[in-house]
Amino acid sequence: MKIASFNINGIKARLPALTDWLDEAQPDIALLQEIKSVDDGFPHEPFEDRGYHVHTHGQKSFNGVAILSKSPLEDISRGLPGDDEDEQARWIEATVVRDKAALRICGLYLPNGNPAPGPKYDYKLAWMDRMRARAQQLLDAEEPFLMAGDYNVIPQDEDAKRPEAWKEDALALPQSRAAFRRLLHMGFTEAFRATITAGGHYTFWDYQGGAWNRDDGIRIDHFLLSPQAADHMTGCGIDKEIRGREKPSDHVPIWVEMDI
DNA sequence: ATGTCGTAACGTTTACGA
Numbered sequence: 001m002k003i004a005s006f007n008i009n010g011i012k013a014r015l016p017a018l019t020d021w022l023d024e025a026q027p028d029i030a031l032l033q034e035i036k037s038v039d040d041g042f043p044h045e046p047f048e049d050r051g052y053h054v055h056t057h058g059q060k061s062f063n064g065v066a067i068l069s070k071s072p073l074e075d076i077s078r079g080l081p082g083d084d085e086d087e088q089a090r091w092i093e094a095t096v097v098r099d100k101a102a103l104r105i106c107g108l109y110l111p112n113g114n115p116a117p118g119p120k121y122d123y124k125l126a127w128m129d130r131m132r133a134r135a136q137q138l139l140d141a142e143e144p145f146l147m148a149g150d151y152n153v154i155p156q157d158e159d160a161k162r163p164e165a166w167k168e169d170a171l172a173l174p175q176s177r178a179a180f181r182r183l184l185h186m187g188f189t190e191a192f193r194a195t196i197t198a199g200g201h202y203t204f205w206d207y208q209g210g211a212w213n214r215d216d217g218i219r220i221d222h223f224l225l226s227p228q229a230a231d232h233m234t235g236c237g238i239d240k241e242i243r244g245r246e247k248p249s250d251h252v253p254i255w256v257e258m259d260i
Numbered sequence: 261a262t263g264t265c266g267t268a269a270c271g272t273t274t275a276c277g278a
Contacts, residue, residue, distance in 0.1 A: 009265075009266065009278085010265085010266045010267070012266080012267085013265085013266060013267085014266095034266090034278085036266065036267060037267095060267090060268080061266090061267050061268060061276090061277090062267080062276090062277065062278090112277080112278060114277090114278080152278095206263095206264075206265095206278090207263090207264035207265050207278095208262090208263045208264045208265085209263060209264085210263095211264095247265095249265095250264090250265075250278085
């Protein structure tokens with residue numbers, strides 16, 4: 001089973017690029033971030049025509065996550081627990097039942113946090129605390145699960161072409177990296193880093209300044225696998241060439257293959 | 261002349277978020 005994550009930066013603007021990629025990559029499940037749409041505005045037909053069930057958790061203009069799945073999903077829940085005041089649509093969960101096991105899947109769009117310091121950075125760190133609490137609940141259940149999406153964290157210097165340019169940025173500040181490590185150390189496998197140890201692999205290139213042409217990217221889209229899920233991973237990759245196409249997102253898809 | 265893109269609105273231009 002192939003599970004992919006893709007920050008599409010707006011469903012209205014990305015529909016052709018997204019459907020082209022789906023037709024080629026053929027993921028069984030696609031986790032989407034930054035749909036930038038309310039639920040009613042998200043098109044279902046292009047995906048249902050391709051055999052996907054569609055579940056969205058959207059809001060007007062900003063943020064928004066979705067799950068496309070070829071198998072039906074169960075127990076879908078929307079929103080990250082832990083703050084009833086939080087109205088930003090950044091988290092969705094669902095369970096896919098397979099032959100060998102049921103896999104819980106969390107799709108996430110972690111707050112950017114810039115400018116830092118400031119209220120947006122405080123929100124990012126608080127959100128990561130809440131994510132850790134949810135992760136602990138799921139770990140305690142000892143069922144296989146994964147958390148994938150746009151983490152807006154550059155884990156280490158080798159995950160950026162120009163690490164010095166990001167030193168003061170919310171994506172790379174020591175507190176952001178520490179919070180990400182705190183998650184990892186709960187027992188997760190970061191799928192890409194566990195598979196490919198070399199640096200220089202990125203999932204995001206800014207639209208500005210010819211970043212793509214200079215391969216001036218950062219790696220901020222990640223898959224974290226629970227111990228039981230990591231046992232089933234057979235591969236992981238980044239669909240880099242998507243970034244060079246017509247009207248691309250500034251992110252590219254990352255995926256894992258699982259024998260489950 | 262910020263640089264680039266997507267979205268929305270008191271819209272043919274500006275503001276915000278990334």
